[in-house]
Amino acid sequence: MSRTITISPVTRIEGHAKITIQLDDAGTVVDARFHVNEFRGFEKFCEGRLMWEMGGITSRICGICPTSHLITSAKAGDAILAVEIPETAEKLRRLITLAQWIQSHTLSFFHLSSPDFLLGFDSDPARRNIFGLIEHDREFARRGIRLRKFGQEIIEVLGSRRIHTPWAVAGGVREPFDRSKRDYLLGWIPEARETARLALDTLKSIHTRFEHEIPNFGNFRSLHVGLVDREGGLEYYGGTLRVMDGAGNIIADRLDPKDYREHFGEATESWSYLKFPYYKPLGYQQGMYRVGPLARLNICDHIGTPLAELERKEFKAIAGDAGVVNNSFYFHYARLIELLFAVEQAELLLTDESILGTHVRSRAMINRDHGVGASEAPRGTLFHDYEVNQDGVLQKVDLVIATAQNNLAMNKTVQQLAMRYLDGTEISEGLLNRIEAGIRCFDPCLSCSTHAIGAMPLRVQLLGPGGRIIAERTR
Amino acid sequence: MAILTLTIDGEQLSANDDETLLEIARQHDIAIPTLCHLEGLSDVGSCRLCLVEIEGSQKLFPACTTRAQEGMVVRTKTERLQRNRRMIIELLASEGNHQCAVCVVNNHCELQNLAYEVGLTHTRYPYLYPKKRLDASHPDFIIDRNRCVLCTRCVRVCHEVEGAHVWDIAQRGIHCEIISDMDQPWGTSPSCTSCGKCVLVCPTGALIAKGENVAEMEKKTDFLKYIVTARVKREWINTDGEE
Numbered sequence: 001m002s003r004t005i006t007i008s009p010v011t012r013i014e015g016h017a018k019i020t021i022q023l024d025d026a027g028t029v030v031d032a033r034f035h036v037n038e039f040r041g042f043e044k045f046c047e048g049r050l051m052w053e054m055g056g057i058t059s060r061i062c063g064i065c066p067t068s069h070l071i072t073s074a075k076a077g078d079a080i081l082a083v084e085i086p087e088t089a090e091k092l093r094r095l096i097t098l099a100q101w102i103q104s105h106t107l108s109f110f111h112l113s114s115p116d117f118l119l120g121f122d123s124d125p126a127r128r129n130i131f132g133l134i135e136h137d138r139e140f141a142r143r144g145i146r147l148r149k150f151g152q153e154i155i156e157v158l159g160s161r162r163i164h165t166p167w168a169v170a171g172g173v174r175e176p177f178d179r180s181k182r183d184y185l186l187g188w189i190p191e192a193r194e195t196a197r198l199a200l201d202t203l204k205s206i207h208t209r210f211e212h213e214i215p216n217f218g219n220f221r222s223l224h225v226g227l228v229d230r231e232g233g234l235e236y237y238g239g240t241l242r243v244m245d246g247a248g249n250i251i252a253d254r255l256d257p258k259d260y261r262e263h264f265g266e267a268t269e270s271w272s273y274l275k276f277p278y279y280k281p282l283g284y285q286q287g288m289y290r291v292g293p294l295a296r297l298n299i300c301d302h303i304g305t306p307l308a309e310l311e312r313k314e315f316k317a318i319a320g321d322a323g324v325v326n327n328s329f330y331f332h333y334a335r336l337i338e339l340l341f342a343v344e345q346a347e348l349l350l351t352d353e354s355i356l357g358t359h360v361r362s363r364a365m366i367n368r369d370h371g372v373g374a375s376e377a378p379r380g381t382l383f384h385d386y387e388v389n390q391d392g393v394l395q396k397v398d399l400v401i402a403t404a405q406n407n408l409a410m411n412k413t414v415q416q417l418a419m420r421y422l423d424g425t426e427i428s429e430g431l432l433n434r435i436e437a438g439i440r441c442f443d444p445c446l447s448c449s450t451h452a453i454g455a456m457p458l459r460v461q462l463l464g465p466g467g468r469i470i471a472e473r474t475r
Numbered sequence: 476m477a478i479l480t481l482t483i484d485g486e487q488l489s490a491n492d493d494e495t496l497l498e499i500a501r502q503h504d505i506a507i508p509t510l511c512h513l514e515g516l517s518d519v520g521s522c523r524l525c526l527v528e529i530e531g532s533q534k535l536f537p538a539c540t541t542r543a544q545e546g547m548v549v550r551t552k553t554e555r556l557q558r559n560r561r562m563i564i565e566l567l568a569s570e571g572n573h574q575c576a577v578c579v580v581n582n583h584c585e586l587q588n589l590a591y592e593v594g595l596t597h598t599r600y601p602y603l604y605p606k607k608r609l610d611a612s613h614p615d616f617i618i619d620r621n622r623c624v625l626c627t628r629c630v631r632v633c634h635e636v637e638g639a640h641v642w643d644i645a646q647r648g649i650h651c652e653i654i655s656d657m658d659q660p661w662g663t664s665p666s667c668t669s670c671g672k673c674v675l676v677c678p679t680g681a682l683i684a685k686g687e688n689v690a691e692m693e694k695k696t697d698f699l700k701y702i703v704t705a706r707v708k709r710e711w712i713n714t715d716g717e718e
Contacts, residue, residue, distance in 0.1 A: 050611060050619075056577040056689030164576070166689035174691070363686065365614070391611035391662075392685070 002030070005418075005427060010034075010436050017444075019435055021418045029422055032415040034407070034439060036274035043397045051080055051366070051392040056166045058384065058399065064107065064445055066164045067100040067155055068377035069384070071237070075373030076384040077170020079258065080392070082367035088357030089172030094237045095349045096158050096168070097375060101236065101342040102192070103151025104378035105293075105335045108443040109199055110144025113332060116437050117206045121213070122430045140202070147195040147339075150188045154346070157181045172361035182350055189347045193307075196340040200311065203336055210329075216420040217438050218328025218413030221246025223279050223289035224298040225405070227257070227376050232301035234308075234341060236376040242299045243279060243289070248323035250299075252281075257374030260383050260400065277405045288408035291380025292442065293334035298324045305348070308341035328413050331441040335378075366392045377402045379443055403444040413438045481547040490543045497525055497538040500551060507551050508560060508589055511626040512539045513676055515699035516635060522626055524560055524589070527551045535559070557593070564590050565598040570649065572604060572621035578680040581690035585678030586624060607652070612662030615685055616674050620652055623681035629653065629673035636702060641667045653681075672699075 002025055008018030022031040042061055049057065055073040059066035071093055078085055085093075115128045119136060127135070134141040152162045158177065159165025167174050207214065223246065227239040241255035241263070255263055267276040267284045278287030289295070298319075303309040315337055319325045325334075349355055366388060373384045380402030387396040417438040421431045477492045483505055490499040495518070500507050511522040520537035527538045530548035538551070550556070567573075567586060575581050607620035630642040630653070641664050645654045655661045674682040675694050683692055 048609060050609070050617065052686055052688050053577055053579070060576065166691070169688045169691075174688070365686070393609065393611050 003027075005422070007432055007435060010439055017439070019414055019439075021414075021422065023422075029415065029418045032411070032418040032435075033271060034410045034414050035272045036407075043399055046397045047394055049394055051077060051371075051386060051388050051394060052170060054384070054386065054394070054397075055168060055170075056164075059164050059166070061399075061401075062445060063163055065100055065104055065377050065379070067096055067159075068375060068382055070165065070168050071097055071100075072373040072375045072377070072382045072384045074168040074170055074173075075375060076371040076386050077373070079371030079373065080366060080368050080386060080388055081170050081362070081364040083171050083362040083364045085172040085362050086357065086359045088176065088354060089360040089362075090237075091349055091352065091355045092158060092173050092177060092360065093168055095346060095355065096155055097237050098342040098346045098349070099151045099154035099158075101151070101338060101378050102346070103148045103155070104443075105339040105342070106144055106148040106151060106195075106199075108378070108440075109203070109332065109336060109339070110141065110148070112443070113437070113440050114140075114144070114202070116433065116440075117203070117210070121433050121437060125429065125433070128433070140198070143195045143198060147192055147199075150192045153188065154185055157185060169361065171363055174361070176358045176360045177356055179356060182356065186347070186350050189343065189350070192343045193340070193347075196336065196343050197307075200333075200336045200340060203332055207333075213434070214327060214329045216417060216434075217441060218409065218416055219326060220409075220412055220416065221326050222409055222412075223251075223282070223287065224295035224324065225279070225289045225291050226296040226299050226381055227374065228253075228300050229304075234296060234300040234303045234312075234338075236342075236345075238375075241374075241381070244295075244299045244324060246324060246326055248298075248319070257381075257383065258372040260372065260374065261385070261398075264400070264405075266400070266404075272407075274407050275404050276407045277400060278408065285408070288412070289405065290328070290409045290442075291402050291405045292331060292378075293338050294325060294328065294331045295380065296376065297334040297337060303337075303341050305341050305344035307344055308337055311337040311340060328409065328438070328441045331443070335443065366390055379403050379445055380405055401445075403442070406442045406444065410439055410442050410444065413441070479543060479545040481543050481545070481549065483549045484551055492543060492545075494543055495539055496527060496536070496541050496543060496547075496549055499543055500538060500549075505551060507538050508592060509539060510585060510589060510624065510678060511628065513628050513632075513696060513699065515696075515703040516628060516631045516676070519627060519631070522563070522624070524563055526556060526559060528553055528556060561593040561595060564593050564595050565600055567624050568595065569598045569600040569602050570605065571624065572607065573679070577689055578622065579683045579687050579689060579692045580680040580694065583690075583693040584680060603649075605649075610655075610661050611685065612660035613664075613667070613669070613685070614662065615669055616661070616671065617683050617685055618653065618655075618661060619681055619683065621681075622679045623653055624679055625651055625653070626678055627653075628676040628678065629682055632672045632676045632699070636699065637668060637670050637672050639666045639668050639670075642673060675699075 003023040005021035006018055010017045010019060017034060017036045020033050021029055024030045046057060055070045058069040058073045061069050111130045115133050119128050119132055156162045159167035224244045227235040228242045229235040229239045241257055242250060243252040245251050263280055264277050265280045278284045279289050297312060297315055303312045315333055370387050375382055382402050383400040385398040386394055388394055414435055417435045421434050478489055479492050480489050483500055488499060488503055497507055508524045510524050512518055518539040520540035525538040526535040528550040529536055575587055609619045611617045633642050634640040641655050642653055644651050645658055646652055656664045656666055674684060676696055
């Protein structure tokens with residue numbers, strides 16, 4: 001008798017989702033799916049609105065990474081105005097992008113995932129969260145919360161608010177920086193660097209503890225996609241696209257992000273509102289790719305800051321001869337290396353005097369009817385693609401969100417974990433949490449952002465062929 | 476012109492007989508909310524926010540168009556009036572598409588300020604989400620009818636101050652909307668002088684400057700006072716005494 005297990009909703013991720021696991025007569029997993037059951041409709045209702053408003057509107061897609069949407073939207077706007085933005089404006093935008101990485105990566109590790117690592121996958125779910133973490137190690141949790149605050153402080157100092165700042169605009173940014181604010185932010189750097197180090201060391205120390213678990217956390221070959229700078233280094237704001245295969249071969253390089261539609265397609269499935277992007281030359285399914293920290297660390301040749309570069313080399317050693325780390329568990333590792341990079345790079349920008357320039361905005365009217373913006377959001381490459389009429393009114397909007405690009409890989413991860421940990425009829429707490437933890441590796445942002453408060457209940461159902469509930473467990 | 480006395484909110488006041496209740500109240504720092512009224516433009520009494528109670532009548536009177544009379548007893552802040560004002564803002568909010576968070580004039584909007592003033596936390600009426608036209612065909616300005624409250628300040632400033640009369644109201648009832656010239660794209664209007672006065676007097680984000688982003692636009696209506704004063708002084712300079 002075949003059955004379906006449903007995990008709904010998935011907890012400690014950003015957004016709402018459920019997981020179903022399909023079993024055959026023998027109780028073996030035949031399929032597992034990660035369903036995103038939110039519908040937002042941004043691409044549709046933005047049609048008819050003004051290009052200039054898009055930063056403000058699209059940043060509302062997400063409460064965690066509004067800045068990534070804002071910056072990417074502003075870049076699409078730059079393309080439509082057909083302007084080069086002032087040098088200072090680009091540096092300021094780079095700084096706020098790093099701030100977004102710092103606050104989001106810190107949130108992913110300290111607040112959402114570290115309770116699993118420090119308290120254990122099988123520990124009491126009532127305590128396996130940020131509050132349990134505070135009880136377990138108050139100082140560790142405090143430092144994580146402070147590091148996230150640092151990221152948010154940068155955003156607030158630049159954009160005058162932490163969430164949904166409309167500070168970046170087509171053509172540049174609204175306000176120049178000032179010296180006293182710069183000095184204030186620089187004062188945070190030593191603590192931020194130390195906490196980023198602490199996070200990395202903590203994660204590395206648990207790698208051995210979980211050595212039997214790690215191989216099952218989404219360990220498969222896929223393409224890796226992201227932006228790299230002109231020299232092939234880790235990039236977060238500009239650069240060109242690179243595609244690497246699961247064996248470490250660069251199969252496409254220096255792709256202009258504005259041509260992303262030529263290289264990437266989007267499939268849809270009836271069972272999820274999240275689209276399934278794929279690399280076109282290999283087709284749907286075969287063209288499965290991952291974006292985000294793991295992909296970025298895999299595809300780049302080097303990192304431009306010294307501490308993070310040392311860590312990158314150590315990270316690469318995991319891959320051995322293959323040269324590419326295919327295990328999704330190491331998203332966490334890559335994320336924390338990026339966190340360290342973001343702090344180092346933020347310091348470099350903050351000590352660069354040209355960031356204090358006062359020319360921060362180029363002005364122009366509609367000079368192109370199509371503009372694509374791309375940047376590396378914390379969760380991966382983000383594209384905003386706008387088509388406008390000659391008055392700047394949007395005719396078509398295409399937003400390709402990082403999390404969506406990991407959709408195929410997240411599904412594969414869920415399948416792998418279900419096959420490894422599902423034991424016939426028993427729905428164990430550990431199974432539930434491992435599957436969720438598998439999803440959490442990707443740090444998905446499903447709404448992005450649903451304003452959900454507190455812990456969501458987790459429900460798992462075992463369904464018979466007719467949809468009859470055979471077993472149910474709630475926590 | 477005669478001097479008369481009247482009572483507003485229990486305060487005995489003297490005023491000229493050609494002054495409106497709103498003018499008198501404002502001279503004495505008695506706050507009455509307004510939306511369609513703007514100093515320097517004629518009054519039409521259409522938004523009904525400035526309605527006041529006058530003793531001896533069950534009717535409510537718009538303060539902006541009601542002239543003072545001897546012995547009038549006026550109340551501006553009764554519970555009934557507060558309730559009505561709140562209801563008016565609720566109706567305005569529900570019949571347009573007012574998304575403050577992503578609006579160009581967020582934090583600088585008269586409608587938003589009024590909503591704060593009357594304590595609007597939600598509306599009791601279902602939102603209508605009307606389909607309204609946005610026209611960005613003018614090289615410098617945009618009209619987004621989604622945010623229009625039909626105060627007609629733009630119509631009046633264009634007619635009375637600029638003398639171009641680009642704007643008018645078309646349709647009836649809830650279908651009313653502001654149109655330019657013969658209901659044609661603003662950018663093709665032969666009468667528009669691109670002076671921008673309509674944009675500055677618009678209390679909401681319905682008329683905006685092109686290229687402005689969310690919460691970026693702050694409107695200043697002071698210019699109107701200067702223009703009107705300058706004009707009045709030039710035209711009436713010999714009859715100063717009568718003024």
